[in-house]
Amino acid sequence: MDTKTIITGYSSGLGKALAEHYLQAGCSVLGLARRQVCLRPSEKLVRQPIDLGDTAALCAWLAGGALEQFVADAAEIVLINNAAAVAPNAVAGRQQAAEIAAAVPLNITAPMLLANHLIACKPGQAVLKITHIGSGAGRNAYPGWSVYGAAKAALDHHARCIAAERHPRVYIASVAPGVVDTDMQREIRRAHEADFPMVQRFLNLKSEGGLSSPQAAAAEIASIIADRHFGAEIIDDVRRLR
Template sequence: MKKLIITGHTRGLGRALAELYLQRGWQVLGLARGRADMVSPKLRQVRIDLADGAALAAWLSSGLLRDFLADAGSILLANNAGTVSPNALLGRQRPSETLSAVALNVTAPLLLANAALAARPARVPLDILHIGSGAGRKNYPGWSVYGATKAALDHHARCVAAEGHENVRITCLAPGVVDTAMQGEIRAADEADFPMRPRFAALKEGGGLQSAEETAAKIAAYVESARFGEEAAADIRDFWH
């Protein structure tokens, strides 16, 4: 049985991915602060604040993840949940937003990747997908925190790949610029804090954003391909050129 564990499945790209895999008959375990209004006997939802490391660690210790994976024939972990805040230059960043960003963007994916490998049945194929960003590979003013967290996922993928685990593939994949609520948050930022705001406003106005559904389909095709895992840090736009 094919099983997907996905974070942030209630909206945006995470919801599009969850819906796509449900349509394909996968069992899906969604982790998020809220609940999605999707109705499917194949969907299980866990309400949890993934930025609360102690709460996530406690849930991972409960054995529920191991129970979900017990009869899996293949497993995909999609670490999708994330935040761009603080959209601000150094010296103008709120400490609470930085703490939350590191917990959600870095700590949660690392904990889940470790737990998924520990809980998988012996030799069952495990694919680990970190949703990365070009911001982790380029220098953008106002995104020192966001960029650093995404760069951390790139390097985590590289190190895990170097460990050579049996039947494990891992990639941190930049999905391109997707039309989600996160983009709305970026466009709403104060330009004094985030000088790149006009660039993202222009992308929206010029039709330069991909839909979540289109991006989810491309990501799923990439994960299913033999190329997945060949590059620890990849960009979906290089696959679909």
């Protein structure tokens, strides 16, 4: 029996770095993402193409039993809800309706469905560690991020509620990774200031070397998950390690 790790949005950025980290550690990894990902072939890697923003497709996949099969012999299960859309990067009134409609199922519904399913189906003696990738945007009010921030705040509170339910051998935390140099950051920097008043802040972070690498952030998140006190800090941040 070994650690079985499920990572959403593993095709790029932080998710890809997390998948590489756990594979190098010898863990089995189930990667969930829409796109194919360039990772070194490994018998420990199971790839599942899926649009996590398509709630009906995700429910159908969960009903098919693939997740139960993946975790059936696990001593420890790690779920990392990493997949997210940052758009719309715009103040209310300038947001695209389609971007709001796409963000909510991906950023909120999918993590809740996966957490619920694993709590229900995990082997009785297995430890389940659920990690939502949180954000300061869910803990502070930023102009232009009412949708993204609301989603991250929802995950914070979901973690609090799951912890309050005291499921046996289930631990959960919402962990902010800091500002990581990913495609999401590039998307943010392309925003127009009229839509997203904070864009200059992120341009400055990039030019001043204020972004952490995906690999460094992945190692910090994995360190928090591996800690024997994981879940004691339900609302966590990798920057407390620095």
